[in-house]
Amino acid sequence: DTAVSQTPKYLVTQMGNDKSIKCEQNLGHDTMYWYKQDSKKFLKIMFSYNNKELIINETVPNRFSPKSPDKAHLNLHINSLELGDSAVYFCASEAVGTGELFFGEGSRLTVL
Amino acid sequence: GNSVTQMEGPVTLSEEAFLTINCTYTATGYPSLFWYVQYPGEGLQLLLKATKADDKGSNKGFEATYRKETTSFHLEKGSVQVSDSAVYFCALKGGGGADGLTFGKGTHLIIQP
Numbered sequence: 001d002t003a004v005s006q007t008p009k010y011l012v013t014q015m016g017n018d019k020s021i022k023c024e025q026n027l028g029h030d031t032m033y034w035y036k037q038d039s040k041k042f043l044k045i046m047f048s049y050n051n052k053e054l055i056i057n058e059t060v061p062n063r064f065s066p067k068s069p070d071k072a073h074l075n076l077h078i079n080s081l082e083l084g085d086s087a088v089y090f091c092a093s094e095a096v097g098t099g100e101l102f103f104g105e106g107s108r109l110t111v112l
Numbered sequence: 113g114n115s116v117t118q119m120e121g122p123v124t125l126s127e128e129a130f131l132t133i134n135c136t137y138t139a140t141g142y143p144s145l146f147w148y149v150q151y152p153g154e155g156l157q158l159l160l161k162a163t164k165a166d167d168k169g170s171n172k173g174f175e176a177t178y179r180k181e182t183t184s185f186h187l188e189k190g191s192v193q194v195s196d197s198a199v200y201f202c203a204l205k206g207g208g209g210a211d212g213l214t215f216g217k218g219t220h221l222i223i224q225p
Contacts, residue, residue, distance in 0.1 A: 092156075099144045103156045106155055
């Protein structure tokens, strides 16, 4: 049973399209995150949610909109995709305050 | 703000060599410190952590000691294996809430047989 699962694992799409990435965790954690990893492996936090409430919203274009229907799910919707959005997006969960993050396998987004 | 600096690599070593990956940090207060590892095609996994000064985290033969006086958390292993080839990330957590981790840029380690 995968602790943090993301779908899809690969996503290839055209500029201007809208796409979503889904994330689910079965660890019972209250906190979930989205991170973006660029081609040089640099990881940048995008959003954090605690018990369905948005906690962190870093300087991310408002084309990115997270949604947390319940504390086990945190989805990421991206409108009007741009070339620069190409990256690997990681979902993670945390037992709040521990710093021990459990990551999904990542979703590789390629915008053509 | 918080920041983490680590050697970027790639670092290439022969099997059974001694490994050190340097990591220094800037933070207010007393952060917790972590090393995460990312194997090819996978997400990050926690390797070890230390929550206060002079604590030593260890796992799978890797060690790191929280040095407050030098604001460092260097990762070491006495004898590396080919299977240790991965990207290693140093990270810190400044507060106790849902503020996530601040990661270094990652160090790509390549172990040759």
